[in-house]
Amino acid sequence: MASKIFHRGPTSPEMNMTPLIDVTFQLIIFFMLVNNIIAEESVQMFVPQLANPKTREMGEMERIVVNVKPVEFTRNNRDMDEPANWDASAIGVKVGLRDFAVGDSEAITEALKQAVSESPRAEDGKSTLEVLLRADAAIRYDEIQPVMAAITAAQIGKIHLVAYMPDEGPGSK
Amino acid sequence: MPETQVKPNSNNDATVHHESRRSKRSQQPARMQLNLTSMIDVIFQLLIYFVVTASFAAGEGIITAKLPQGTGGAPSKAEPPKQPLNIILSSAGTFGYNIGIQNQPAAPRDFEQLATMLEGLQFDPERGRSGAYKPDHPVIIKPAGNVRWQHVVNAFNAAITARYSNVSFAQATQASN
Structure with missing residues (x-):
């Protein structure tokens, strides 16, 4: 037996790369998809930066993001230290992946109702969908309040306001 | 062929x-x-x-909030009427703000001071607070329509920091300036 092995001469050790490549491709596909979803859902904006924030991590949950979109800006034409110093009007509302006009409360309510009815249920039959309200720091309250009213009208009693975590946000970088 | x-x-x-x-x-x-x-x-x-x-949206977190009162939805069931603690926000200049607490003479300068004052108004023997309002006393944030969202969420955060559990938003009041 041993002599047979020696007859072949020295063998070069080889790693089997196939499972590694399989896993890596899976990871790439996963991150590409996740990246697309995140980019679609989050509109570019500065969310409020708080004094002594009590924000917590979003964690894993069934969520729908309601974005109140600010006037478009770049990192050059906006004051990084004072995000509130920007155009105060909202140019649109994005619920999940759908766009609405700011004043179109009924359509926003309708979209949220639909999202609630399609969401998975908890054991007690209630919807597990959580609503995140993501609005730019500079937008006036009377532009956002009708959006909150539209969320209320969809029989949603609780929302999560999105703000920066401690030591995050444009001013701290 | x-x-x-x-x-x-x-x-x-x-x-x-x-x-x-x-x-x-x-x-x-x-x-x-x-x-x-x-x-x-x-x-x-x-x-x-x-x-x-x-890690695109990292750095953003959430604060859970109740929705504004008096706009659709079922009214809460027959709670004894309490005089809520109103926090009034008005705008100053293009993007500044003024804070006021209803029935309180002193006005807080910023949101950290607002949190401190709200703590002083709270009644919580466990934390040695001897104010008039229990932690579950309704707190309502009443911003003027032209106050920036940043300040509204900041006021909300201050109330949460002071450990009030029943904080909600009012409809926008008419802007005075």
Whole structure:
């Protein structure tokens, strides 16, 4: 037996790369998809930066993001230290992946109702969908309040306001 | 007509067979090897790129809030009427703010001071607070319509910091300036 092995001469050790490549491709596909979803859902904006924030991590949950979109800006034409110093009007509302006009409360309510009815249920039959309200720091309250009213009208009693975590946000970088 | 011409061609089996035997013999000892190194290099570059860019919305967190009162939805069931603690926000200049607490003479300068004052107004023997309002006392944030969202959420955060559990938003009041 041993002599047979020696007859072949020295063998070069080889790693089997196939499972590694399989896993890596899976990871790439996963991150590409996740990246697309995140980019679609989050509109570019500065969310409020708080004094002594009590924000917590979003964690894993069934969520729908309601974005109140600010006037478009770049990192050059906006004051990084004072995000509130920007155009105060909202140019649109994005619920999940759908766009609405700011004043179109009924359509926003309708979209949220639909999202609630399609969401998975908890054991007690209630919807597990959580609503995140993501609005730019500079937008006036009377532009956002009708959006909150539209969320209320969809029989949603609780929302999560999105703000920066401690030591995050444009001013701290 | 072309069908009859095909037949003699297909009978040239001998030469085809001969060739395949030769190539089989010469291929057998050398095993085919794909060089995977460069592909793995590229894949890892892609992987690193997507891992890094995926943490896109990081740095944002959430504060859970109740929704504004008096706009649709069922009214809360027969709670004894309490005089809520109103926090009034008005705008100053283009993006500044003024804070006021209803029935309190002193006005807080900023939101950290607002949190401190709200703590002082709270009744919580466990934390040594001897104010008039229990932690579950309704607190309502009443911003003027032209106050920026940043300040509204800041006031909300201050009330949460002072450990009030029943904080909600009012409808926008008419802007005074």
